[in-house]
Amino acid sequence: MSKNIYTHCNYCVSLCGLEVEVDDAGEEVIEIRPDRENPFSWVDFCRKGKTAAEIRNHPQRITTPMRRVGDRYVPASYEEAIADIAQRLNRIIERDGADAVGSYHGNPLGHNFGDSNLHAGLLAAIGTGNRFWVGSLDQNSLHVVQEEMFGCELMSVPTDVDDCECFLLMGMDPAVSRFGWIEIIPGGWKRVLEARDRGADLIVVDPRVTSSSKEARTHVLIEPGEDWAFLLALIKIIVDEGWNREPEAVPVNGLDAFFELVGEADLDDLSSRCGVSVEQLRDVAERFAKARTAACVSHTGLAHSGTGTVGEWLSQLLNIITNRMDMPGGKRYERGYVDLPKAWSMMAPKSKHRSRLRNLPTVAGFHSVAELADEILTPGAGQIRAMLICSGNPVVSGPDGDRLDKALSELELLVAVDIVQRESHRHAHWLIPGTHWLEREGLHLAFGSIMEKPFAQYGNRCVKPKAGVREEWRFFVDLALKMKRPLFGFRGINGVVRLSRALAKIPGLRKFEFGPAWFEWLMVAAGRRVKLSEVKRRPHGYMYDNKRYGDLARSLRTTSKKIECAPSILMDECRRLLAAPMPKMDPEFPFCMVSRRNRESMNSWMNENARLLQQQRSNQVEMHVEDMTDLGLEDGDPVRVSSPVGSIELTVTAGTGGRRGIVTIPHGWGSRIFDVNAPGRYSRWGENRNRLVDGQRIDPLSQTPLLNMTRVRVESLEPAARQAPTRRAVGQ
């Protein structure tokens, strides 16, 4: 016998509704299907969700704490692990101060609110300011812009896709990514295509030809990294032509100062920077400004470009000056079911901490991964001597992984919490088992406000955690208790936790035990929009209201209670970019490396799934066919790609067109998965292209490394075979 459990997928932010068939004991998944009764997301589903049980039943899964002894790991109990880690952490804190303990966490932790919140509670108990997270690798630019303009680091304005009549899409390939970023729009790409078939304009801006750009009415082949120049040019044309409109739904501040900056820019200069003709810029500007409804949507591609924060800001301003902000068919703010700034601060508490070496502030409470290796390797007061890595793989996700790997090898204590031992956990002293989302439950309190519609779904637990595995949040709480340091830094709270645990031993009182449920209940009740019981009663999800417009104006957190259009840090950085000379080609590193996503891959943690990626289980170097011909390369040839910080070897494949001079390599590959029971045995697919990315070069505002703008050289690994470039056609 079996039963169906309804939940949502937690790999990406599409949060597709799932029908999970499990055995009667609730221990094994039989099959995962799309939940066609999910009123929000049933239109979306992919093989990542379908094969989720393969990752949950990973052959290398860690199911008990493992302690390093020499070059091998031996099983231990949670009690032994927690006692040893607590003692060693306390010793390091007493000797070197709390900042000597660092932390890093990745997306899988962020997808569970309870785990994220209690992780923040543990870090506050430790008292460290040396917190690092994956957000600094993709989403920081949005946090900086939203904080500056809206007064809250997370105040996303999802695209109102169904009513939009002109889409301007930048830095995204939604045919692959499904439109998800810091906006949850299930079936987003499909709905864009439906709108296009009804007559909507679709403009895709991308230096490459992608599955998305092929569907566009206009594909703008932009110079990589120059999105800001393209956007500023559009704004300049719109303002000069008088096509701009007063925003109706939001109060704004500083537009005059911003228009002054726009006046300083030269259209021809912007055009040559972004590689788009003035004629095409005018065409796009006019279509966007004159459309009845329109939305400029900018995603990760901008964030990785080194100029992404200015780009993101200009993207918001383009929407503001054409009256698309919180308007039908534009960008709509959904206030969600809880007080969002509060919920966000529970996941990502603000911090005034500055980094020791580069003296940089935090973004959303966390420092940039680009700084992590230096903070570990450089001696002195405040040097990181211990790390806690939770569901993260910064050696593969972050820049210059070789240097970070070396840094991690020099730590006194490295604790990794994850379902398997990954590349970044190679030197771990302790491996603590993690859970898969099929084994967790919870209502995500921050996701409600980045959804495109008022929707809430409780993520039900489908199967029990593997025998002997504790949920992450329990480990975090247990560790804080053992360290005798108050969770969240609140004196007295540890006593409350202990008391609730004692009470929970009494039959019938178990549900009152301290845990994520406390926060869910309190936050949803205080939000006064839905009842938690009403959400839980609807396993397919709850569309609790109709879409409405105008909430953004009431929710702004700036001191002026208006959208700040000309924050000084963004104005200054934009002026700096305008004054900087155009980047010159470096003859030694003539290509620009950009990233892309494979649909069946999710950052650094699913490439080992045997039921995904059956044909091509590796990343490849994708180049323009004419660049390949010049180098004498054919499809499938091995090449070496080098940058000033490293080199990797992969096979090359011809792209489908676009700008020359671009080398596209998907990220997230090349992570080893170690077998904890057999020293030296591991599996690995593809190569880690981020080893080529310099940790010193960052976007000065978001502190994100240039994952999309690294200059590289490509060399054939078969020089003897074809010395002279041949002119034969290379198969596409």
Add this chain to the structure above:
Amino acid sequence: MTYVIVGSCVNDAVCTEVCPVDCIQPAPEAGEFATTEMLYIDPDVCIDCKACADACPINAIYPAEHLPDKWTAYREINAAFFRQRMRS
């Protein structure tokens, strides 16, 4: 809506590997794969995700509403394959 496989299909079967709902038949593990002329998409199960069309090496898969004129009959041919299966 559904996707439709047209007559130029070469039974490469890469589409069956990427389909998240296993609605493309006959799959290589099925006995009739050896003899089938082409593969078919079940319109009642297809969720319109386009994974198959993106994976097809010879562009033999189209959304039903964007079928080239010469292939329009294949919408019905795909659907009929599954109707016959239900009867047999």
